[in-house]
Amino acid sequence: MIATVFSAGIYGIEGYLVTVECGLVNGLPSFELVGLPGAAVKESKERVTTAARSIGMALLPARKTVNLAPADIRKEGAVYDLPILLGLLAAQGNIEQQLPDDSVFIGEIGLRGELRPVKGALSMAMAVQQAGKSKLFLPEGNAEEASLIGNDLIIYAVHHVEQILDHLTGKHPLEAYVPEHLVQDTPDAALDFCDVMGQENVKRAMEIAAAGGHNMLMSGSPGSGKSMMAKRIGTILPPMTPEEKMDVVRIYSIIGEGSRAARSQMRPVRAPHHTTSAAGIAGGGKGIPMPGELSLAHNGVLFLDELPEFRVDALEVLRQPIENGTVSIVRTAGRVTYPARFMLICAMNPCKCGWYGHPSGRCRCTPAEVKKYRRKISGPLLDRIDIQVHVRPVPLKDLSERKPAESSADIRARVIAARERQQARYAGTKTRCNADMQPAQLAEFCRPDAAGQALLDAAFKKLGMTARSYDRILRLARTIADLAGEERISAGHIAEAIQYRSMDRDGA
Ligand SMILES: Nc1ncnc2c1ncn2[C@@H]1O[C@H](COP(=O)(O)OP(=O)(O)OP(=O)(O)O)[C@@H](O)[C@H]1O
Ligand SMILES: [Mg+2]
Ligand SMILES: [Zn+2]
Incomplete structure:
Protein backbone atom coordinates (compact mmCIF):
# COMPACT_ATOMS: atom_id res chain seq x y z
CA MET A 1 0.00 0.00 0.00
CA ILE A 2 1.31 3.40 -0.90
CA ALA A 3 0.10 6.74 0.44
CA THR A 4 1.16 10.14 -0.86
CA VAL A 5 1.38 13.28 1.27
CA PHE A 6 2.48 16.75 0.19
CA SER A 7 5.08 18.62 2.20
CA ALA A 8 7.66 21.33 1.60
CA GLY A 9 11.39 21.84 1.90
CA ILE A 10 13.83 24.70 1.81
CA TYR A 11 17.12 25.14 0.01
CA GLY A 12 18.85 28.39 0.89
CA ILE A 13 16.04 30.91 0.93
CA GLU A 14 13.85 29.15 -1.64
CA GLY A 15 11.10 26.78 -0.62
CA TYR A 16 9.87 23.92 -2.81
CA LEU A 17 7.12 21.36 -2.76
CA VAL A 18 8.05 17.85 -1.59
CA THR A 19 6.05 14.72 -2.25
CA VAL A 20 6.31 12.16 0.53
CA GLU A 21 5.49 8.63 -0.59
CA CYS A 22 5.04 6.04 2.10
CA GLY A 23 4.93 2.37 1.20
CA LEU A 24 4.22 -0.66 3.33
CA VAL A 25 4.78 -4.31 2.35
CA ASN A 26 4.81 -7.53 4.31
CA GLY A 27 8.22 -8.84 5.24
CA LEU A 28 10.91 -8.39 7.83
CA PRO A 29 10.20 -5.19 9.78
CA SER A 30 12.36 -2.33 8.51
CA PHE A 31 12.16 1.43 7.93
CA GLU A 32 13.94 2.91 4.89
CA LEU A 33 14.10 6.65 4.21
CA VAL A 34 15.31 7.72 0.77
CA GLY A 35 15.53 10.97 -1.22
CA LEU A 36 18.78 12.60 0.03
CA PRO A 37 17.77 12.89 3.68
CA GLY A 38 20.16 14.79 6.01
CA ALA A 39 20.86 13.66 9.58
CA ALA A 40 17.81 15.33 11.16
CA VAL A 41 15.57 13.85 8.49
CA LYS A 42 16.91 10.36 9.15
CA GLU A 43 16.18 10.70 12.87
CA SER A 44 12.60 11.27 11.84
CA LYS A 45 12.14 7.48 11.92
CA GLU A 46 12.63 7.36 15.69
CA ARG A 47 10.40 10.33 16.40
CA VAL A 48 7.63 9.14 14.14
CA THR A 49 7.73 5.57 15.49
CA THR A 50 7.50 6.70 19.11
CA ALA A 51 4.89 9.38 18.42
CA ALA A 52 2.70 6.87 16.59
CA ARG A 53 2.76 4.60 19.63
CA SER A 54 1.98 7.56 21.96
CA ILE A 55 -1.21 8.33 20.07
CA GLY A 56 -2.25 4.69 20.13
CA MET A 57 -1.59 3.96 16.44
CA ALA A 58 1.65 2.01 16.54
CA LEU A 59 3.34 1.42 13.21
CA LEU A 60 2.91 -2.10 11.87
CA PRO A 61 5.91 -4.44 11.92
CA ALA A 62 6.29 -4.41 8.15
CA ARG A 63 8.76 -3.22 5.53
CA LYS A 64 8.30 0.54 5.43
CA THR A 65 9.77 2.72 2.70
CA VAL A 66 9.51 6.50 2.66
CA ASN A 67 10.58 8.42 -0.43
CA LEU A 68 11.05 12.19 -0.46
CA ALA A 69 10.75 13.58 -3.98
CA PRO A 70 12.38 15.33 -5.78
CA ALA A 71 15.16 12.93 -4.87
CA ASP A 72 18.01 15.11 -6.12
CA ILE A 73 17.68 17.95 -3.59
CA ARG A 74 19.19 17.45 -0.18
CA LYS A 75 16.53 17.52 2.57
CA GLU A 76 17.31 18.96 5.96
CA GLY A 77 15.50 19.63 9.21
CA ALA A 78 12.71 17.83 10.98
CA VAL A 79 9.88 19.20 8.84
CA TYR A 80 9.02 15.80 7.33
CA ASP A 81 8.05 14.16 10.63
CA LEU A 82 4.42 15.16 10.20
CA PRO A 83 3.93 14.09 6.56
CA ILE A 84 5.83 10.84 7.19
CA LEU A 85 3.65 9.96 10.15
CA LEU A 86 0.45 10.81 8.28
CA GLY A 87 1.62 8.90 5.21
CA LEU A 88 2.44 5.77 7.20
CA LEU A 89 -0.84 5.91 9.10
CA ALA A 90 -2.63 6.20 5.77
CA ALA A 91 -0.63 3.36 4.24
CA GLN A 92 -1.46 1.03 7.10
CA GLY A 93 -5.11 2.02 7.11
CA ASN A 94 -5.42 4.02 10.33
CA ILE A 95 -6.72 6.94 8.33
CA GLU A 96 -8.26 7.40 4.90
CA GLN A 97 -5.67 6.34 2.34
CA GLN A 98 -6.25 9.28 0.08
CA LEU A 99 -4.98 12.38 1.91
CA PRO A 100 -6.42 15.61 0.45
CA ASP A 101 -4.20 16.70 -2.42
CA ASP A 102 -4.87 20.41 -1.93
CA SER A 103 -3.21 20.16 1.51
CA VAL A 104 0.42 20.38 2.58
CA PHE A 105 1.85 19.27 5.92
CA ILE A 106 5.05 20.43 7.62
CA GLY A 107 6.24 20.05 11.20
CA GLU A 108 8.57 18.38 13.61
CA ILE A 109 6.87 15.92 15.96
CA GLY A 110 7.79 15.36 19.60
CA LEU A 111 7.65 11.91 21.16
CA ARG A 112 4.15 12.54 22.51
CA GLY A 113 2.83 13.72 19.16
CA GLU A 114 3.12 17.43 19.83
CA LEU A 115 4.18 19.66 16.93
CA ARG A 116 7.28 21.80 17.10
CA PRO A 117 8.15 24.78 14.89
CA VAL A 118 10.45 24.29 11.92
CA LYS A 119 12.90 26.58 10.16
CA GLY A 120 12.07 28.27 6.88
CA ALA A 121 8.27 28.16 7.26
CA LEU A 122 7.59 31.42 5.40
CA SER A 123 9.58 30.44 2.31
CA MET A 124 7.90 27.04 2.36
CA ALA A 125 4.47 28.64 2.62
CA MET A 126 5.31 30.77 -0.43
CA ALA A 127 6.32 27.67 -2.39
CA VAL A 128 3.15 25.86 -1.33
CA GLN A 129 1.05 28.71 -2.61
CA GLN A 130 2.99 28.92 -5.87
CA ALA A 131 2.48 25.20 -6.39
CA GLY A 132 -1.26 25.84 -6.37
CA LYS A 133 -2.00 24.15 -3.04
CA SER A 134 -4.59 25.88 -0.89
CA LYS A 135 -4.12 24.53 2.64
CA LEU A 136 -1.08 24.40 4.85
CA PHE A 137 -0.98 22.53 8.18
CA LEU A 138 1.92 23.64 10.33
CA PRO A 139 3.06 23.95 13.96
CA GLU A 140 1.49 26.80 15.91
CA GLY A 141 4.85 28.47 16.42
CA ASN A 142 5.19 28.97 12.65
CA ALA A 143 1.74 30.36 11.96
CA GLU A 144 2.58 33.99 12.59
CA GLU A 145 5.38 34.17 10.05
CA ALA A 146 3.65 32.00 7.45
CA SER A 147 0.53 34.17 7.59
CA LEU A 148 2.55 37.11 6.25
CA ILE A 149 1.93 35.79 2.76
CA GLY A 150 -1.69 36.89 2.91
CA ASN A 151 -5.14 35.38 2.52
CA ASP A 152 -4.69 33.17 -0.53
CA LEU A 153 -3.43 30.28 1.55
CA ILE A 154 -5.50 28.73 4.35
CA ILE A 155 -3.25 28.06 7.32
CA TYR A 156 -4.01 25.59 10.10
CA ALA A 157 -1.95 26.19 13.22
CA VAL A 158 -1.61 22.90 15.03
CA HIS A 159 -0.11 21.94 18.37
CA HIS A 160 -0.74 18.19 18.36
CA VAL A 161 -0.93 15.64 15.59
CA GLU A 162 -4.23 14.30 16.96
CA GLN A 163 -5.86 17.60 15.97
CA ILE A 164 -4.99 16.84 12.36
CA LEU A 165 -6.32 13.29 12.59
CA ASP A 166 -9.57 14.59 14.06
CA HIS A 167 -9.74 17.16 11.29
CA LEU A 168 -9.15 14.64 8.53
CA THR A 169 -11.77 12.25 9.88
CA GLY A 170 -14.22 15.11 10.26
CA LYS A 171 -14.53 14.54 14.00
CA HIS A 172 -13.28 18.01 14.94
CA PRO A 173 -12.64 20.25 11.96
CA LEU A 174 -9.84 22.76 12.58
CA GLU A 175 -10.45 26.43 12.14
CA ALA A 176 -8.23 28.40 9.83
CA TYR A 177 -5.61 30.50 11.55
CA VAL A 178 -6.46 34.18 11.77
CA PRO A 179 -3.36 36.29 12.36
CA GLU A 180 -3.63 38.47 15.40
CA HIS A 181 -3.02 42.08 14.68
CA LEU A 182 0.75 41.87 14.97
CA VAL A 183 2.11 44.06 17.71
CA GLN A 184 4.51 46.35 15.97
CA ASP A 185 7.48 47.11 18.10
CA THR A 186 8.64 50.67 18.09
CA PRO A 187 12.25 51.84 18.14
CA ASP A 188 13.98 50.72 21.32
CA ALA A 189 13.26 53.41 23.88
CA ALA A 190 16.42 52.58 25.80
CA LEU A 191 18.49 53.76 22.86
CA ASP A 192 17.95 57.29 21.62
CA PHE A 193 20.02 59.98 19.96
CA CYS A 194 18.92 62.40 22.68
CA ASP A 195 21.60 60.82 24.92
CA VAL A 196 24.38 61.85 22.57
CA MET A 197 25.79 65.25 23.58
CA GLY A 198 27.43 67.46 20.99
CA GLN A 199 28.81 65.65 17.92
CA GLU A 200 26.39 67.59 15.75
CA ASN A 201 28.38 66.96 12.57
CA VAL A 202 28.49 63.19 13.12
CA LYS A 203 24.80 63.01 13.94
CA ARG A 204 24.07 65.02 10.83
CA ALA A 205 26.20 62.61 8.79
CA MET A 206 24.23 59.69 10.25
CA GLU A 207 20.96 61.36 9.35
CA ILE A 208 22.19 61.75 5.76
CA ALA A 209 23.41 58.14 5.69
CA ALA A 210 20.02 56.92 6.94
CA ALA A 211 18.11 59.17 4.54
CA GLY A 212 19.96 58.06 1.41
CA GLY A 213 21.06 54.55 2.43
CA HIS A 214 24.72 55.53 2.25
CA ASN A 215 27.58 53.54 3.76
CA MET A 216 29.48 55.41 6.44
CA LEU A 217 32.81 55.26 8.23
CA MET A 218 33.62 57.04 11.48
CA SER A 219 37.18 57.54 12.55
CA GLY A 220 38.10 59.01 15.93
CA SER A 221 39.85 58.61 19.24
CA PRO A 222 38.62 56.29 22.03
CA GLY A 223 35.57 57.39 23.98
CA SER A 224 34.41 59.92 21.43
CA GLY A 225 31.04 58.17 21.09
CA LYS A 226 31.44 56.27 17.82
CA SER A 227 29.99 53.00 19.10
CA MET A 228 27.36 54.87 21.06
CA MET A 229 26.09 56.65 17.95
CA ALA A 230 26.29 53.61 15.67
CA LYS A 231 24.14 51.61 18.09
CA ARG A 232 21.42 54.20 17.63
CA ILE A 233 21.27 54.14 13.85
CA GLY A 234 18.33 51.71 13.88
CA THR A 235 16.19 54.26 15.69
CA ILE A 236 16.29 56.74 12.82
CA LEU A 237 15.80 54.40 9.86
CA PRO A 238 12.49 54.41 7.98
CA PRO A 239 10.12 51.45 8.55
CA MET A 240 10.33 48.55 6.13
CA THR A 241 7.92 48.15 3.24
CA PRO A 242 5.87 44.91 3.38
CA GLU A 243 8.10 43.36 0.68
CA GLU A 244 11.28 44.30 2.54
CA LYS A 245 9.87 42.80 5.68
CA MET A 246 8.93 39.55 3.95
CA ASP A 247 12.51 39.13 2.79
CA VAL A 248 13.86 39.79 6.29
CA VAL A 249 11.45 37.31 7.90
CA ARG A 250 12.33 34.65 5.31
CA ILE A 251 15.99 34.98 6.22
CA TYR A 252 15.46 34.98 9.99
CA SER A 253 13.08 32.06 9.60
CA ILE A 254 15.96 29.97 8.27
CA ILE A 255 17.83 30.43 11.54
CA GLY A 256 14.67 29.77 13.56
CA GLU A 257 13.87 33.38 14.45
CA GLY A 258 11.01 33.88 12.03
CA SER A 259 8.25 34.67 14.49
CA ARG A 260 10.28 37.26 16.36
CA ALA A 261 11.16 38.90 13.03
CA ALA A 262 7.51 38.75 11.98
CA ARG A 263 6.57 40.83 14.99
CA SER A 264 9.11 43.56 14.31
CA GLN A 265 8.81 46.53 12.03
CA MET A 266 12.36 47.67 12.79
CA ARG A 267 15.13 47.12 10.31
CA PRO A 268 17.71 44.62 11.52
CA VAL A 269 20.97 46.00 12.91
CA ARG A 270 23.82 43.48 13.12
CA ALA A 271 27.07 44.17 14.92
CA PRO A 272 29.35 41.13 14.60
CA HIS A 273 32.46 41.13 16.76
CA HIS A 274 35.76 41.67 14.96
CA THR A 275 36.84 38.11 15.73
CA THR A 276 33.94 36.71 13.64
CA SER A 277 35.14 34.30 10.95
CA ALA A 278 34.59 34.80 7.25
CA ALA A 279 31.99 32.00 7.38
CA GLY A 280 30.21 33.76 10.23
CA ILE A 281 30.09 36.96 8.20
CA ALA A 282 29.19 35.47 4.81
CA GLY A 283 27.29 32.37 5.91
CA GLY A 284 28.09 28.67 5.86
CA GLY A 285 28.05 25.74 8.26
CA LYS A 286 27.50 22.03 7.84
CA GLY A 287 24.97 20.86 5.30
CA ILE A 288 23.09 23.46 3.27
CA PRO A 289 24.87 26.77 4.01
CA MET A 290 23.08 28.99 6.52
CA PRO A 291 22.83 32.78 6.18
CA GLY A 292 25.60 34.81 7.82
CA GLU A 293 25.75 38.32 9.25
CA LEU A 294 25.65 39.89 5.77
CA SER A 295 22.24 38.35 5.09
CA LEU A 296 20.93 38.82 8.61
CA ALA A 297 21.62 42.53 7.99
CA HIS A 298 19.60 42.49 4.74
CA ASN A 299 17.41 45.60 4.45
CA GLY A 300 19.06 46.91 7.60
CA VAL A 301 22.47 47.80 8.93
CA LEU A 302 25.76 45.96 9.23
CA PHE A 303 27.87 47.69 11.87
CA LEU A 304 31.55 46.81 11.93
CA ASP A 305 33.09 48.32 15.05
CA GLU A 306 36.91 48.48 15.21
CA LEU A 307 37.06 47.90 11.45
CA PRO A 308 40.86 47.40 11.09
CA GLU A 309 40.74 44.60 13.68
CA PHE A 310 38.59 42.42 11.43
CA ARG A 311 40.26 39.52 9.68
CA VAL A 312 41.24 40.31 6.11
CA ASP A 313 39.27 37.36 4.73
CA ALA A 314 36.20 38.43 6.72
CA LEU A 315 36.31 41.87 5.09
CA GLU A 316 36.98 40.39 1.68
CA VAL A 317 33.51 38.76 1.61
CA LEU A 318 31.89 42.20 1.87
CA ARG A 319 32.72 43.02 -1.72
CA GLN A 320 30.12 41.00 -3.60
CA PRO A 321 27.18 42.11 -1.44
CA ILE A 322 28.19 45.76 -1.50
CA GLU A 323 28.39 45.48 -5.28
CA ASN A 324 25.19 43.59 -6.04
CA GLY A 325 23.23 43.00 -2.84
CA THR A 326 23.65 39.23 -2.66
CA VAL A 327 26.14 36.76 -1.22
CA SER A 328 26.92 33.34 -2.68
CA ILE A 329 28.21 30.58 -0.45
CA VAL A 330 29.77 27.49 -1.91
CA ARG A 331 30.09 24.32 0.18
CA THR A 332 30.30 20.64 -0.61
CA ALA A 333 26.56 20.44 0.11
CA GLY A 334 25.97 22.93 -2.69
CA ARG A 335 25.86 26.57 -3.61
CA VAL A 336 23.40 28.96 -2.08
CA THR A 337 22.77 32.63 -2.81
CA TYR A 338 21.20 34.78 -0.12
CA PRO A 339 20.08 38.40 -0.31
CA ALA A 340 22.51 40.78 1.42
CA ARG A 341 21.67 44.42 0.78
CA PHE A 342 22.56 46.44 3.82
CA MET A 343 23.83 49.81 4.92
CA LEU A 344 27.41 49.47 6.12
CA ILE A 345 28.44 51.49 9.16
CA CYS A 346 32.06 51.21 10.27
CA ALA A 347 33.99 52.68 13.16
CA MET A 348 37.73 52.82 13.70
CA ASN A 349 40.49 54.59 15.56
CA PRO A 350 42.71 56.75 13.37
CA CYS A 351 45.87 54.82 14.43
CA LYS A 352 46.97 51.79 16.43
CA CYS A 353 47.17 53.65 19.75
CA GLY A 354 43.93 55.44 18.94
CA TRP A 355 44.99 59.00 19.68
CA TYR A 356 46.24 60.29 16.33
CA GLY A 357 44.92 63.80 15.79
CA HIS A 358 43.70 64.13 19.40
CA PRO A 359 44.28 67.63 20.80
CA SER A 360 46.13 66.14 23.80
CA GLY A 361 48.95 65.06 21.50
CA ARG A 362 49.03 61.64 23.16
CA CYS A 363 49.64 59.73 19.94
CA ARG A 364 53.16 58.33 19.65
CA CYS A 365 52.67 56.55 16.34
CA THR A 366 55.03 57.44 13.51
CA PRO A 367 53.46 58.67 10.26
CA ALA A 368 54.45 55.36 8.67
CA GLU A 369 52.65 53.45 11.41
CA VAL A 370 49.55 55.58 10.99
CA LYS A 371 49.57 54.91 7.25
CA LYS A 372 50.07 51.20 7.77
CA TYR A 373 47.17 51.00 10.19
CA ARG A 374 44.83 52.70 7.78
CA ARG A 375 46.00 50.65 4.86
CA LYS A 376 44.49 47.61 6.56
CA ILE A 377 41.22 48.81 5.11
CA SER A 378 41.39 48.00 1.46
CA GLY A 379 40.91 50.64 -1.20
CA PRO A 380 37.99 48.82 -2.84
CA LEU A 381 36.12 48.76 0.48
CA LEU A 382 36.84 52.39 1.27
CA ASP A 383 35.78 53.24 -2.25
CA ARG A 384 32.29 52.06 -1.53
CA ILE A 385 31.80 54.13 1.59
CA ASP A 386 30.04 57.36 0.64
CA ILE A 387 30.41 59.15 3.96
CA GLN A 388 33.61 59.37 5.96
CA VAL A 389 33.75 61.51 9.07
CA HIS A 390 36.27 62.33 11.72
CA VAL A 391 34.77 62.06 15.17
CA ARG A 392 36.36 64.59 17.48
CA PRO A 393 36.39 64.27 21.26
CA VAL A 394 33.28 65.72 22.91
CA PRO A 395 34.07 69.15 24.34
CA LEU A 396 33.68 69.24 28.13
CA LYS A 397 31.12 72.00 27.76
CA ASP A 398 28.79 69.73 25.75
CA LEU A 399 29.14 66.94 28.27
CA SER A 400 28.72 69.03 31.40
CA GLU A 401 25.67 70.91 30.17
CA ARG A 402 23.83 67.61 29.61
CA LYS A 403 21.02 69.34 27.85
CA PRO A 404 19.04 66.69 26.02
CA ALA A 405 19.83 66.58 22.35
CA GLU A 406 17.33 66.08 19.55
CA SER A 407 15.40 62.82 19.83
CA SER A 408 15.61 59.91 17.42
CA ALA A 409 11.92 60.35 16.59
CA ASP A 410 12.48 63.87 15.28
CA ILE A 411 15.47 62.83 13.19
CA ARG A 412 13.56 59.82 11.89
CA ALA A 413 10.68 61.99 10.72
CA ARG A 414 13.07 63.93 8.45
CA VAL A 415 14.66 60.71 7.21
CA ILE A 416 11.23 59.30 6.31
CA ALA A 417 10.29 62.47 4.41
CA ALA A 418 13.54 62.32 2.44
CA ARG A 419 12.98 58.63 1.64
CA GLU A 420 9.49 59.38 0.39
CA ARG A 421 10.91 61.87 -2.09
CA GLN A 422 13.30 59.20 -3.29
CA GLN A 423 10.58 56.57 -3.62
CA ALA A 424 8.55 58.92 -5.78
CA ARG A 425 11.59 59.73 -7.93
CA TYR A 426 12.62 56.10 -8.47
CA ALA A 427 9.12 54.63 -8.78
CA GLY A 428 9.12 51.85 -11.35
CA THR A 429 12.90 51.36 -11.24
CA LYS A 430 15.05 49.00 -9.21
CA THR A 431 16.64 51.90 -7.33
CA ARG A 432 15.25 52.31 -3.83
CA CYS A 433 17.37 55.11 -2.46
CA ASN A 434 20.04 57.56 -3.56
CA ALA A 435 22.90 55.25 -2.64
CA ASP A 436 21.62 52.74 -5.26
N1 LIG B 1 28.80 62.54 22.76
C1 LIG B 1 28.61 61.86 23.88
N2 LIG B 1 27.56 62.15 24.67
C2 LIG B 1 27.34 61.47 25.81
N3 LIG B 1 28.13 60.45 26.24
C3 LIG B 1 29.19 60.13 25.50
C4 LIG B 1 29.49 60.80 24.29
N4 LIG B 1 30.59 60.25 23.76
C5 LIG B 1 30.97 59.27 24.60
N5 LIG B 1 30.13 59.18 25.63
C6 LIG B 1 30.23 58.23 26.76
O1 LIG B 1 31.44 57.53 26.62
C7 LIG B 1 31.22 56.14 26.47
C8 LIG B 1 32.19 55.56 25.47
O2 LIG B 1 31.82 55.96 24.18
P1 LIG B 1 31.95 54.99 22.94
O3 LIG B 1 32.12 53.60 23.39
O4 LIG B 1 30.86 55.26 22.02
O5 LIG B 1 33.31 55.51 22.34
P2 LIG B 1 34.06 55.04 21.05
O6 LIG B 1 34.25 56.25 20.23
O7 LIG B 1 33.35 53.92 20.44
O8 LIG B 1 35.45 54.60 21.64
P3 LIG B 1 36.46 53.42 21.19
O9 LIG B 1 37.29 54.00 20.08
O10 LIG B 1 37.27 53.16 22.40
O11 LIG B 1 35.64 52.28 20.78
C9 LIG B 1 29.79 56.03 26.03
O12 LIG B 1 29.19 54.82 26.42
C10 LIG B 1 29.13 57.22 26.71
O13 LIG B 1 28.78 56.90 28.03
MG1 LIG C 1 33.85 51.90 20.17
ZN1 LIG D 1 48.69 56.66 17.55
Missing part, protein backbone atom coordinates in the same frame (compact mmCIF):
# COMPACT_ATOMS: atom_id res chain seq x y z
CA MET A 437 21.53 55.28 -8.09
CA GLN A 438 22.71 54.04 -11.48
CA PRO A 439 24.99 56.19 -13.68
CA ALA A 440 22.12 57.21 -15.95
CA GLN A 441 20.11 58.27 -12.91
CA LEU A 442 23.04 60.28 -11.61
CA ALA A 443 23.05 62.22 -14.87
CA GLU A 444 19.30 62.67 -14.78
CA PHE A 445 18.67 63.54 -11.14
CA CYS A 446 21.89 65.08 -9.85
CA ARG A 447 22.45 68.12 -11.96
CA PRO A 448 23.56 70.94 -9.66
CA ASP A 449 22.73 74.57 -10.39
CA ALA A 450 25.46 76.76 -11.91
CA ALA A 451 27.05 77.77 -8.59
CA GLY A 452 26.97 74.17 -7.38
CA GLN A 453 28.62 72.93 -10.55
CA ALA A 454 31.33 75.61 -10.30
CA LEU A 455 32.08 74.60 -6.71
CA LEU A 456 32.24 70.92 -7.61
CA ASP A 457 34.59 71.60 -10.52
CA ALA A 458 36.87 73.69 -8.33
CA ALA A 459 36.97 71.01 -5.63
CA PHE A 460 37.68 68.33 -8.17
CA LYS A 461 40.78 70.17 -9.34
CA LYS A 462 41.96 71.36 -5.96
CA LEU A 463 41.54 68.07 -4.09
CA GLY A 464 42.62 65.87 -6.95
CA MET A 465 39.40 63.84 -6.75
CA THR A 466 38.73 60.72 -8.76
CA ALA A 467 35.71 60.23 -10.99
CA ARG A 468 34.39 57.91 -8.31
CA SER A 469 34.50 60.51 -5.55
CA TYR A 470 32.93 62.99 -7.95
CA ASP A 471 29.91 60.73 -8.40
CA ARG A 472 29.77 60.04 -4.73
CA ILE A 473 29.62 63.71 -3.88
CA LEU A 474 26.75 64.13 -6.31
CA ARG A 475 24.87 61.23 -4.73
CA LEU A 476 25.40 62.63 -1.26
CA ALA A 477 24.40 66.11 -2.39
CA ARG A 478 21.19 64.57 -3.78
CA THR A 479 20.37 63.18 -0.33
CA ILE A 480 21.23 66.46 1.38
CA ALA A 481 18.89 68.28 -1.01
CA ASP A 482 16.19 65.66 -0.38
CA LEU A 483 16.49 66.24 3.36
CA ALA A 484 16.05 69.94 2.70
CA GLY A 485 13.03 69.18 0.53
CA GLU A 486 14.65 70.73 -2.53
CA GLU A 487 14.61 69.35 -6.05
CA ARG A 488 17.62 71.34 -7.24
CA ILE A 489 21.11 70.63 -5.92
CA SER A 490 22.75 73.91 -4.92
CA ALA A 491 26.25 75.00 -3.90
CA GLY A 492 25.37 74.62 -0.21
CA HIS A 493 24.47 70.95 -0.72
CA ILE A 494 27.66 70.31 -2.69
CA ALA A 495 29.79 72.06 -0.05
CA GLU A 496 28.36 69.89 2.71
CA ALA A 497 28.82 66.70 0.68
CA ILE A 498 32.50 67.50 0.10
CA GLN A 499 33.01 67.63 3.86
CA TYR A 500 32.09 63.98 4.16
CA ARG A 501 34.97 62.87 2.02
CA SER A 502 37.67 63.44 4.61
CA MET A 503 39.68 60.37 3.62
CA ASP A 504 39.97 61.60 0.04
CA ARG A 505 41.66 64.71 1.37
CA ASP A 506 43.91 62.88 3.83
CA GLY A 507 45.06 60.64 1.05
CA ALA A 508 44.67 57.76 3.50
